[in-house]
Amino acid sequence: MSRILALLKTNTTNFPSDLVDAITGAGGSLVQIWSGDHTFSAVIAEGNASVQSAMSAHSAVACATSAAIPTAQSLDVDPGAMELANAWNTSLSDDYRANVDGFYAQSMQIDGLLPPGGCAQGAGEDGDGGGGGKLVAVGGPSGSPGPDTTTGGVAALTTATVVHKERRALVGTIGVAAAYVGGPAGSTAELTSDDNGSLALAMMHAFDVYYDLAPKAAHLVFEVNVRRMTLALDPTTIPTPANPPASGDYEACEAPWRDAALTAFGQSSGWAGIGGFVSSATFSDPADYTHAAFLTKYPTAWMAYCSSSKKIVFQLTSVVGNWKPAGTHFVYAHETGHTSGAPDEYVSSKCSVTDKAGFSNGVNANCEVGNSAAVDCLMRNNTKKLCPATPGHFGWNDANGDGILDPFDPSYST
Numbered sequence: 001m002s003r004i005l006a007l008l009k010t011n012t013t014n015f016p017s018d019l020v021d022a023i024t025g026a027g028g029s030l031v032q033i034w035s036g037d038h039t040f041s042a043v044i045a046e047g048n049a050s051v052q053s054a055m056s057a058h059s060a061v062a063c064a065t066s067a068a069i070p071t072a073q074s075l076d077v078d079p080g081a082m083e084l085a086n087a088w089n090t091s092l093s094d095d096y097r098a099n100v101d102g103f104y105a106q107s108m109q110i111d112g113l114l115p116p117g118g119c120a121q122g123a124g125e126d127g128d129g130g131g132g133g134k135l136v137a138v139g140g141p142s143g144s145p146g147p148d149t150t151t152g153g154v155a156a157l158t159t160a161t162v163v164h165k166e167r168r169a170l171v172g173t174i175g176v177a178a179a180y181v182g183g184p185a186g187s188t189a190e191l192t193s194d195d196n197g198s199l200a201l202a203m204m205h206a207f208d209v210y211y212d213l214a215p216k217a218a219h220l221v222f223e224v225n226v227r228r229m230t231l232a233l234d235p236t237t238i239p240t241p242a243n244p245p246a247s248g249d250y251e252a253c254e255a256p257w258r259d260a261a262l263t264a265f266g267q268s269s270g271w272a273g274i275g276g277f278v279s280s281a282t283f284s285d286p287a288d289y290t291h292a293a294f295l296t297k298y299p300t301a302w303m304a305y306c307s308s309s310k311k312i313v314f315q316l317t318s319v320v321g322n323w324k325p326a327g328t329h330f331v332y333a334h335e336t337g338h339t340s341g342a343p344d345e346y347v348s349s350k351c352s353v354t355d356k357a358g359f360s361n362g363v364n365a366n367c368e369v370g371n372s373a374a375v376d377c378l379m380r381n382n383t384k385k386l387c388p389a390t391p392g393h394f395g396w397n398d399a400n401g402d403g404i405l406d407p408f409d410p411s412y413s414t
């Protein structure tokens with residue numbers, strides 16, 4: 001089994017739900033859905049060569065492969081899909097693998113590549129494939145298309161129903177309303193196309209980590225809607241936080257660029273605007289849980305954090321500086337864990353083994369403060385492992401042993 005990336009053709013404004021049927025019909029699993037503005041750009045699945053063939057054969061698919069996509073190839077896809085393709089290629093490159101310090105082996109299981117399929121090079125293209133080239137979108141629009149006026153009719157991604165939405169969990173479909181917020185060209189906050197690819201790579205592999213860790217019964221699928229905004233705001237006007245940051249520094253550093261972006265997206269400022277931004281995201285089907293993600297190079301009080309389980313902030317420069325490019329996805333995966341309410345477990349978080357949190361409202365038993373028995377965990381030191389307490393926080397337990405995970409179980413009592 002391998003991960004398979006399918007790039008969707010340009011202007012795919014209606015999600016091809018029968019592509020999911022084709023994936024599952026061939027024995028594969030849906031892993032991720034990506035869109036930008038109002039068009040769907042890519043689907044990632046797990047499966048074998050039959051699944052790849054089924055994806056390649058779908059009329060909405062421009063290219064489906066588990067291997068790197070040849071450079072300098074012209075494909076009829078949107079620019080956002082090309083960013084994802086470049087991120088995908090980066091993850092498969094020797095350079096990336098050589099710089100991961102073991103991260104790669106933990107985070108991806110795509111060593112057994114399938115035969116190339118659906119991404120053969122066309123005429124007149126550079127057949128070198130030696131790296132360095134960039135994919136070229138031939139059909140991508142220069143501006144965003146009009147809003148999708150589809151009203152329903154898209155099949156649900158899963159027949160499993162989350163019944164306990166009074167608490168957040170990492171099950172079902174997780175809709176991520178992502179904003180890439182860049183600054184003026186030439187400033188430290190400028191987001192280049194390569195930066196956007198780095199942001200996509202961090203999220204893509206973070207959600208791969210969850211696919212690998214989650215029980216199948218969690219029916220976990222991440223759906224990411226990316227909207228981009230370039231601001232005129234000078235990043236040197238952002239206040240400098242204390243070291244370590246004071247609690248008020250987070251909002252003081254974040255609000256200027258976040259609210260400017262929200263305004264540019266037609267939203268109000270603060271939490272009301274964040275809620276409006278999430279509500280206006282384009283998803284294939286109403287997600288079971290949603291949250292916002294602001295990814296930027298504007299200065300922030302901390303490299304990455306999650307607020308109130310509903311907003312992730314990810315500062316690319318700091319994350320890369322601290323974790324190297326190949327470790328960025330573990331930081332993103334850790335923050336995603338907080339969207340279920342799962343608590344930090346490391347000493348400087350000042351956690352306590354008696355604190356209760358997450359879907360299960362279970363104790364933070366792996367908090368390492370005064371706890372010599374603490375083990376590695378995604379919520380402790382960003383490794384691709386879970387301690388015994390975290391699955392409950394994520395909503396991945398079956399507390400009454402009836403074979404149904406708690407968030408799906410009507411007989412489970414919170």
Ligand SMILES: [Zn+2]
Binds near residue numbers: 334335338343344
């Ligand atoms: Zn944390």
